[in-house]
Amino acid sequence: MSQTVAEAIASALLRHGVGFIFAQSNPTALMLAAEAAGIRQLLYRTENAAGAMADAYSRVSNRIGVVAAQNGPAAALMVAPMAEALKASIPMLVLVQEVPASQRDRNAFQEFDHFALFAGVSKWTRRLDDPDRAAEYVDHALMAANSGRPGPVVLLLAKDMLLQPSSPLGAERRQALGGFPLDRSRPQSESVEEAASLIAGAESPVVIAGGGVHVSRAVGELARLMEVGQLPMATTNMGKGAVDETGPLSLGVAANLTGENGPAGPYRDLIAKADVVLFIGTRTNENGTDAWTLTSPDATYIHIDVDPLEVGRNYEALRVVGDARSAIADLTAALERNDLGKRRQCAPQLKARISSGREVRSQAIASMCRSDATPIMPQRMMADLDRLLRPEDIVVADASYSSAWVLSYLTARRTGQRFLTPRGLAGLGWGLPFAIGAKLARPDARVVSLVGDGGFAHVWAELEMAVRENIPVLVIVLNNSQLAMQKHGEALGFGRTTTGIDFGPVDHAAVARSAGAEGVRIENPAQLAPALEQALASGKVCVLDVISSAEAFAPLRIFDAQADKLVVA
Incomplete structure (x- = not known):
């Protein structure tokens, strides 16, 4: 059956499980087609806010959020929330209207160089120039957004292009690519085994879990690692909730909140004296490490992350590059093959110290609370x-x-x-x-x-x-x-x-x-x-x-x- 480009894009989005688009009626041809296909348009008031809505939707659902915006100033207002999503490793599909091809580079109304605009905040920016490849480009966009280290992508859609007929060549596309992580890469087994050996032999290891644990949906695997290794575990700011903070091994949020009355304040010394530090799904950024002072420069570091460029960025570390859930599961299995006697022997005293610190902090903040x-x-x-x-x-x-x-x-x-x-x-x-x-x-x-x-x-x-x-x-x-x-x-x-x-x-x-x-x-x-x-x-x-x-x-x-x-x- 013949479709327009707008209808082909709407059909592709529906195939990928997209139920709504944050939009403000533009691109109009696309939004009419999307609504006809059963996709709900959620009318926002500002693009800046719409980008944040899509970001949070993705963080909680592990499905890509979709935003549509007009060209020019509306598109420019998407930059800030896209930058947040890029830094936080959150996928987002941004559909941006463009002027018709016949008006390009003629100072048409609200014409703007969107490639330059989005260069610093998008993993992948493309303009659809072939109407028969509409569904293919939607798939490419989602593959780019949801694979590897997730992030925002942009598909530019000229107004006249959306109205053209689309007759894709080849087999019909059937895959649903709207969820993430799209792939779960596994780290090298040698690195995993070395990491397990370091942790098993450590005198005072500590784990610092970041937002990548949530992105990977690895919280169950993280809890299992903590239990098997009897490992004290702090989180970064974005990692909060990856660990049950009422549990006996939780240090709470550390990051830059280890000051007086901070959740991990009583454990600052414990973290600072750790001889082995395991980072999981964190950029080791300034706030997440209290300006890179949270842990000892003399510690041995292990870093699990899906992005190879983040591993070793701020701390030379044993590189365990892969999806957090896969890597944690592999590490836990390897840890179980090691002698964990030292970890079990230290556990009662460690838990008592954590419990005592929790009580000290509770008393310190009681009057304010x-x-x-x-x-x-x-x-x-x-x-x-x-x-x-x-x-x-x-x-x-x-x-x-x-x-x-x-x-x-x-x-x-x-x-x-x-x-x-x-x-x-x-x-x-x-x-x-x-x-x-x-x-x-x-x-x-x-x-x-x-x-x-x-x-x-x-x-x-x-x-x-x-x-x-x-x-x-x-x-x-x-x-x-x-x-x-x-x-x-x-x-x-x-x-x-x-x-x-x-x-x-x-x-x-x-x-x-x-x-x-x-x-x-x-x-x-x-x-x-x-x-x-x-x-x-x-x-x-x-x-x-x-x-x-x-x-x-x-x-x-x-x-x-x-x-x-x-x-x-």
Whole structure:
């Protein structure tokens, strides 16, 4: 049966399991064809937010998110969320309209060099120039996005091309390529055996698991490795939830949150003195390693990652290159072939130390978590939320302090619980879009988003989308009328701040109500628990506008013993 290019693309997307496209009606021919094929169009308000929605959808579902955008300025607004996805190894298919071929290089309306635009943020960028290859190019795009180290890709579609007939040559394409990882490469057996021997013989090994564990869906294998090897395990910021943080061997999130009152603060010495360090699925980036100071330069390093360029980037390491799930399974099997007597002998004392550290930290933060002070301490709000969360809930956060509060003060109560934070590039404003994408991926889960008032203002228009499309999420706004983390950083580094810190007062609850959502302003800590319970049970889009302290600071190690310097008159 004859199809247009637009219809061929829509059919290919349907074959790959795509159920909806984040779009704003362009490219129109494609969106008409997609809707006719049964693919839902989710109308966003800004492309920047749409990219973040697709990112979060992919992170939770392990299926590629698809965004469509008009050429020129709309396409340009996709760059920031694509950069986050590229850094975080999250696939995304971006379908971008282009001017007709006959108008190319003539300064047509909104004509732009999209190849140059996306060069730094896309794994694969192609323009469809042959109408008979439409389905083939969709397949190529998904193979590029979902294989190896996943990432965003771009398919450029000229308006006139979409209307041409498409008659593909050769056999009909039948494969479904929408999930990732598309392939599961295995590491070299020699490297695996050497890694197992190093771990079995170590005096004090430690594992640091990153976001690649979630991307690979390797949390079950990671738990098995921890149990077999009796290995203490910390996570990076993006790795949170890969380990059950109530377990006896969990050190919690380490990364740059090992300061006073940080989740891994009591274990800083344990991590620093590890003689063998196993990295899994991490870029060993600045925040993930506390500026490369978390572990000893004298340690022996083993690094599991699907990207060979990340292995050894910052730490010379035994190279175990392959898919995280495959590599962890192989390593566990190899470990079982070794003498694990030393690991079992150390386990009781190690678990006791971890338990003791957990209790020390609990006591250290107790007063803040029970504080009745106003404006409300973020720690109090997080403690009330933590008591109400279930293991199947999903929590997302914006960048800056919002991420730090979630990573430090909420507990992963099961292996694989999801906490999404934009730590690839840490752009501000993605908390609400992340919540929308996560809820679309897991409609049965309660989804909570923690944002600051600075970041929320970037995207609050997307509340209207969430209400219109019936995507119920809870958004908690820490409203302190300023960029608090920026203020504290400037105060610490310069002893003063610029004038670009403070905002005028905004009633975010009223903003929510104006878009059709529920909006509640909270000024007293006693209001927190009842408001949270009601919002979580409502099944509606809810915004809790929490008037919070501007002087509270997260447990970043750079802030240790610096409290007096963080307060600027």
